Amino acid sequence: GGIITQTPKFLIGQEGQKLTLKCQQNFNHDTMYWYRQDSGKGLRLIYYSITENDLQKGDLSEGYDASREKKSSFSLTVTSAQKNEMAVFLCASSIRQYQDTQYFGPGTRLLVL
Amino acid sequence: QQKVQQSPESLIVPEGAMTSLNCTFSDSASQYFAWYRQHSGKAPKALMSIFSNGEKEEGRFTIHLNKASLHFSLHIRDSQPSDSALYLCAVAASNTNKVVFGTGTRLQVLP
Numbered sequence: 674g675g676i677i678t679q680t681p682k683f684l685i686g687q688e689g690q691k692l693t694l695k696c697q698q699n700f701n702h703d704t705m706y707w708y709r710q711d712s713g714k715g716l717r718l719i720y721y722s723i724t725e726n727d728l729q730k731g732d733l734s735e736g737y738d739a740s741r742e743k744k745s746s747f748s749l750t751v752t753s754a755q756k757n758e759m760a761v762f763l764c765a766s767s768i769r770q771y772q773d774t775q776y777f778g779p780g781t782r783l784l785v786l
Numbered sequence: 787q788q789k790v791q792q793s794p795e796s797l798i799v800p801e802g803a804m805t806s807l808n809c810t811f812s813d814s815a816s817q818y819f820a821w822y823r824q825h826s827g828k829a830p831k832a833l834m835s836i837f838s839n840g841e842k843e844e845g846r847f848t849i850h851l852n853k854a855s856l857h858f859s860l861h862i863r864d865s866q867p868s869d870s871a872l873y874l875c876a877v878a879a880s881n882t883n884k885v886v887f888g889t890g891t892r893l894q895v896l897p
Contacts, residue, residue, distance in 0.1 A: 677829075704883060713872060715792075716830070716887040723883055731884065732787065763829065771878035771885050772818045772837070777829035 675700035677778035679764050684783045688756040694749045694781045696764030705747040706765040706775065709733055716763065722747055723770075751783070758785040788813045790877050792888040800896050805862040807891045809875035812856065818878040818885070819851055821860045825871045833860070833873075865895045 677698045686692045698705065704723050708716040718731030720739035728739050738750040747764060761780045767773040789812040799805050809819075820835035836842045836849045836858070851858040862869055875888040 706885075708887070713826075713890070713892070715790075715874060715889040718884060718886070721883060729883070732886075771883045772835070774820075774832040774835070775822075775830075775876075775885065777831070779829050 679778040686754045692751040698766040702766035754785040788886045790888040796892040820876040822874040
């Protein structure tokens with residue numbers, strides 16, 4: 674088995690601040706994803722990466738940057754935090770492609786004051 | 787752009803009931819259909835997936851897929867309080883690695 678680790682677990686930021694979230698997986702999976710979940714609702718795809726140094730935009734990429742410098746890690750940056758923003762950011766990985774099961778990390782909970 | 791909608795938004799059923807959750811999608815070229823379950827405060831976990839029209843059963847869970855009507859569903863037989871969770875459907879087309887998740891159905895099973 675494997676595990677996905679997300680750091681930090683909780684992140685409190687100020688309006689306009691640049692904030693970075695990190696994700697590590699030891700499944701040796703090729704594809705990694707970042708999703709945003711608001712108030713226990715559905716997941717919205719921000720970025721995904723099918724291999725090291727690859728980046729693909731999801732439907733919610735505006736306001737975010739991502740980086741995949743190693744196969745095992747995928748970072749997400751909120752470029753300018755919005756006041757009163759509150760969401761959970763979930764990282765996931767899958768073996769290769771869309772039809773493979775995604776395994777999720779525990780999430781980073783963001784609050785912007 | 788793929789649109790994935792779930793109904794109902796929330797559902798309360800008694801223990802032992804049959805529960806039915808629905809998912810509609812907009813892209814007729816979709817090839818992959820899955821259900822994930824997320825218990826409160828936890829990470830989503832995959833339940834089942836299906837690729838072709840028809841039905842697939844695993845234990846108390848059954849998926850039905852009808853591509854022509856752009857609809858698939860999850861049925862839970864003999865629902866248990868431990869089934870209480872947020873259920874997310876997921877759809878992808880074969881020409882993309884982008885999996886689109888639905889809006890979620892929150893299920894509560896009362897003992």
